[in-house]
Amino acid sequence: MTRDYLSINKDIWNADATNWVEFAKSRWSLEVPAWGNWGNSDAGLQLLPMDMTDMDAIELGCGTGYVAGWMNRRGARVTAIDLSAEQLSTARQMSEKHGADITFIEGNAEQTGLPDASFDFAISEYGASIWCPPDKWLREAWRLLRPGGRLVFLGNHPLSLICSPLDGAPADRTLHRPYREMWGADWTEVEYEPTGVCFNLTISSWIDLFTDIGFAVSKYQELYAPESAMGTRAAIPADWAKSYPVEQVWHLLKHE
Numbered sequence: 001m002t003r004d005y006l007s008i009n010k011d012i013w014n015a016d017a018t019n020w021v022e023f024a025k026s027r028w029s030l031e032v033p034a035w036g037n038w039g040n041s042d043a044g045l046q047l048l049p050m051d052m053t054d055m056d057a058i059e060l061g062c063g064t065g066y067v068a069g070w071m072n073r074r075g076a077r078v079t080a081i082d083l084s085a086e087q088l089s090t091a092r093q094m095s096e097k098h099g100a101d102i103t104f105i106e107g108n109a110e111q112t113g114l115p116d117a118s119f120d121f122a123i124s125e126y127g128a129s130i131w132c133p134p135d136k137w138l139r140e141a142w143r144l145l146r147p148g149g150r151l152v153f154l155g156n157h158p159l160s161l162i163c164s165p166l167d168g169a170p171a172d173r174t175l176h177r178p179y180r181e182m183w184g185a186d187w188t189e190v191e192y193e194p195t196g197v198c199f200n201l202t203i204s205s206w207i208d209l210f211t212d213i214g215f216a217v218s219k220y221q222e223l224y225a226p227e228s229a230m231g232t233r234a235a236i237p238a239d240w241a242k243s244y245p246v247e248q249v250w251h252l253l254k255h256e
């Protein structure tokens with residue numbers, strides 16, 4: 001990927017931010033977190049510690065900031081960084097409305113400028129987890145965490161990318177791309193619903209990278225759409241997402 005994905009993705013999110021305000025309102029209003037494009041229930045997933053009292057937590061690519069809001073509600077001191085000033089504007093409005101206390105930073109999650117070992121917990125839900133090259137943002141997350149600190153991130157399952165046609169049409173049951181040497185996809189010039197540049201890896205490449213950086217995998221979850229799901233979200237039809245894993249969640253531990 002030689003294109004300037006950072007400015008491409010920043011422009012796209014600034015331009016798209018108004019389309020995420022209603023979504024932000026509904027997620028910020030939830031008592032119990034719901035995750036990913038299909039709003040999977042937190043029951044059984046538990047992406048966040050139940051009690052985050054006295055924890056320093058960071059959300060990397062926070063968008064409208066509802067995950068940061070949930071962490072703050074559980075007692076954490078929260079920092080949330082995003083590249084898009086427009087997304088952060090929504091996040092700040094929501095935070096104020098819900099009485100949250102969050103430090104928002106406009107910046108790049110690959111290079112936050114924050115001190116080493118300053119967080120106990122880091123998370124990304126469709127933020128840095130898909131919009132940044134894994135080798136860059138994962139090293140930054142590792143640097144930011146204290147020894148024994150945890151990183152949880154959610155993004156597209158590699159299988160959903162393989163089954164996505166090259167023109168951006170909704171995923172189907174054909175293998176449209178090679179799995180081998182997967183790096184992600186450039187969606188900027190596709191025919192259907194163009195967007196930015198996204199990153200992903202094969203499962204073994206993810207694990208090799210975690211090991212190289214110094215993370216241990218404590219849990220890996222594959223998410224499907226709930227049985228009640230209908231329609232198409234992020235170019236994945238509900239029927240596809242009920243039969244195949246549409247999203248993945250990695251739970252990582254920084255070695256002591």
Ligand SMILES: C[S@@+](CC[C@H](N)C(=O)[O-])C[C@H]1O[C@@H](n2cnc3c(N)ncnc32)[C@H](O)[C@@H]1O
Pocket residue numbers: 006009010013060061062063064065066067081082083084087107108109110125126127128131132
């Ligand atoms: C889908 S949204 C974030 C998800 C969040 N959970 C939400 O739905 O509001 C993706 C966000 O990633 C941000 N982003 C993309 N690249 C980034 C980078 N390099 N550093 C920080 N944020 C980034 C975008 O600006 C956008 O706000």
